Amino acid sequence: MHFKFFFNEAVNSLVRNWVMSVAAIVTVLVSMFVLGLGLIMFFNFQTAISDLRNKLEVEVFIKNTASPDEINGLGDEIRAMPEVKDVGFISKDEALDRLRGSLKGHEDVLDALSGNPLPPSYEITLKDPQQIETVASRFFDNPIVDNTPGTHDGVKYGGETSERLLKVTTYFLIGGASFVMLLTVASVLLISNTTRLSIFARRREVEIMRLVGATNWFIRWPFIMEGIFTGMVGAAIAAIMVMLTNRFIIESVVNKMPFLPFNSEAVPMFWLVLLVVIGGTLLGSVGSGLALRRFLKI
Amino acid sequence: MIRFENVAKTYDPNIVGLEDVNIHIERGEFCFLVGHSGSGKSTFIRLLLKEFEPTEGSITVAGRNLQRMRRSALPYHRRNLGCVFQDFKLLPNKTVADNVAYALRVTGQPARAIRRKVPEILNLVGLGDKMNNLPDELSAGEQQRVSVARAFVNHPSLLVADEPTGNLDPDTSVGIMQLLYRINRTGTTVLMATHDREMVDKMRKRVIALEDGKVIRDEDKGLYR
Numbered sequence A: 001m002h003f004k005f006f007f008n009e010a011v012n013s014l015v016r017n018w019v020m021s022v023a024a025i026v027t028v029l030v031s032m033f034v035l036g037l038g039l040i041m042f043f044n045f046q047t048a049i050s051d052l053r054n055k056l057e058v059e060v061f062i063k064n065t066a067s068p069d070e071i072n073g074l075g076d077e078i079r080a081m082p083e084v085k086d087v088g089f090i091s092k093d094e095a096l097d098r099l100r101g102s103l104k105g106h107e108d109v110l111d112a113l114s115g116n117p118l119p120p121s122y123e124i125t126l127k128d129p130q131q132i133e134t135v136a137s138r139f140f141d142n143p144i145v146d147n148t149p150g151t152h153d154g155v156k157y158g159g160e161t162s163e164r165l166l167k168v169t170t171y172f173l174i175g176g177a178s179f180v181m182l183l184t185v186a187s188v189l190l191i192s193n194t195t196r197l198s199i200f201a202r203r204r205e206v207e208i209m210r211l212v213g214a215t216n217w218f219i220r221w222p223f224i225m226e227g228i229f230t231g232m233v234g235a236a237i238a239a240i241m242v243m244l245t246n247r248f249i250i251e252s253v254v255n256k257m258p259f260l261p262f263n264s265e266a267v268p269m270f271w272l273v274l275l276v277v278i279g280g281t282l283l284g285s286v287g288s289g290l291a292l293r294r295f296l297k298i
Numbered sequence B: 001m002i003r004f005e006n007v008a009k010t011y012d013p014n015i016v017g018l019e020d021v022n023i024h025i026e027r028g029e030f031c032f033l034v035g036h037s038g039s040g041k042s043t044f045i046r047l048l049l050k051e052f053e054p055t056e057g058s059i060t061v062a063g064r065n066l067q068r069m070r071r072s073a074l075p076y077h078r079r080n081l082g083c084v085f086q087d088f089k090l091l092p093n094k095t096v097a098d099n100v101a102y103a104l105r106v107t108g109q110p111a112r113a114i115r116r117k118v119p120e121i122l123n124l125v126g127l128g129d130k131m132n133n134l135p136d137e138l139s140a141g142e143q144q145r146v147s148v149a150r151a152f153v154n155h156p157s158l159l160v161a162d163e164p165t166g167n168l169d170p171d172t173s174v175g176i177m178q179l180l181y182r183i184n185r186t187g188t189t190v191l192m193a194t195h196d197r198e199m200v201d202k203m204r205k206r207v208i209a210l211e212d213g214k215v216i217r218d219e220d221k222g223l224y225r
Ligand SMILES: Nc1ncnc2c1ncn2[C@@H]1O[C@H](COP(=O)(O)OP(=O)(O)OP(=O)(O)O)[C@@H](O)[C@H]1O
Pocket: B011, B012, B015, B016, B017, B035, B036, B037, B038, B039, B040, B041, B042, B043, B044
């Protein structure tokens, strides 16, 4: 009903204190932008992890010292497993050919190699991705598999890579969350400081409002709106920047470095933008609410 | 209209503001509150506004006990109690009309009522032609008229004035005094704290004299003395 009054008061106050307002807007912007970026990364890793999990392949590398009989024996063993759909044998020469193929234009680096250091391998395709761990683990202790002692790096399967990626994501999440937390606290403090300044700048108005019988909420609203505006403006800019980043930067990264597990469509952008805007608005109202509690005695 | 019963107010490190005050002011009365500086006049008025609580006793305004009043009811109490101060308390960046309108706006009155009431009250105080001036462009007497207009625009049943003529020369003071008298004649109770001996003696209204926080004299048609 009195929205226009509150709106005008809040905007006037923002303009009057524009340096502080801009500082507060920028901190909200940065904190919400970092939150958005973090979530983009999170969703991308998440997608990459589930992609890897769904890969049906296990690669088993075989020691160069293994005899042809041992290699064939392993092949028969694999073919006998009920979970296996298909098995392919990659000989040392085929492995080298593949490497040469992936080095198009730079084949000369291979000339430096003496002989062929690449191990032969079996490529196993499974019927069901759920069984990948079970099948892979059968090769961990096999003496002819090319494991570095103490590990099982001779067996490559999606699960393993996805475990590693999951670990990275977790560190990333913890780091990102603490950073966002820090920025959030900073924005709340800055917004609360802008509100404090505008309470001070408008102390005559506040005194008169009290004197003529304005209700407490009527006195508080313009200040709260000021905080909410600050938060919303910062968050809106952050949301736009998050969208642009996802649209253009992630896409160009993917184009240049296709081996990175990024994908601009991995992100539920609508929810992310909503979260960023609501987050910023919340920061704004909490910040000004804090200042009102401390500095506006009613 | 106003009833003080055994009211005492002590400020923090044992400074007496008011002590053992028993006063009853009827609806429609015009009443002066006089006394030396520091005698407790402003304390009396601030108690009426419920800016703070008395240390002892009870205060009733318009039939409502201020100590039992809920915090949420305080704004409505103040709407029924216009007040005018020595320093006018106008907003320097708002025009005369906006200053008066502000009081109506922050009490949630509709825009149409505001558009009607503001020129009406400014004409009443004789500032119909200065509505769009800023307070700086007005004389002190005119500024005080604006503040009286703001206090009276809601037609409160009680108008209190704390040394409203304290910053004005004698002629201008007479003008403000006449304005308050006119307001009193509409049935509004008026309580005015003042140092202005001449004015009090000329008006011959009820005089309550304070000294060191105590009522030392209370007489109808009294003099300043
Ligand atoms: N906020 C306060 N804190 C402490 N003491 C106060 C406060 N306000 C007033 N006093 C003291 O209370 C006493 C009464 O003060 P009050 O302001 O009521 O006097 P007054 O009659 O209005 O004086 P004046 O004519 O100068 O305005 C004085 O001794 C004053 O010093």
